[in-house]
Amino acid sequence: MRIDIDRTLCEGNAVCEALAPMVFDLDDSDQARVLPEALRPDGTVNDEHRMLVERAADGCPRLAITVTG
Template sequence: MRIEVDRNRCEGHAMCEAAAPEYFSVDDEGVLTILTEEVPDSDKAQAHGAVLSCPVAALKLLSR
């Protein structure tokens, strides 16, 4: 699976970072960085939870 962000929607709430800090980082100005786009099957549930935590639905998990 691969993480994708819609930068036009992202507001920097950092809920994704709180749920999966090894995949997401939000700086002091609210800019999201995806640390690792590819998600192994073993982390699929954690990444999915982080995507669902986004209050503005700016994140997606896509099949490889």
């Protein structure tokens, strides 16, 4: 599963971090990011987190998170 975050939409509300803290956090600019340790070498995230990641994407107030694959 691949996660894309539209940084032009992200407001740093941290809903994604609250719903899937093992995958998301905020960077120094208060923008959502995928934690490096959650990523495989190919840039995808483990499917075991799919349900939480999808909830985080659906819960994003700005719909800045897209999940594919």
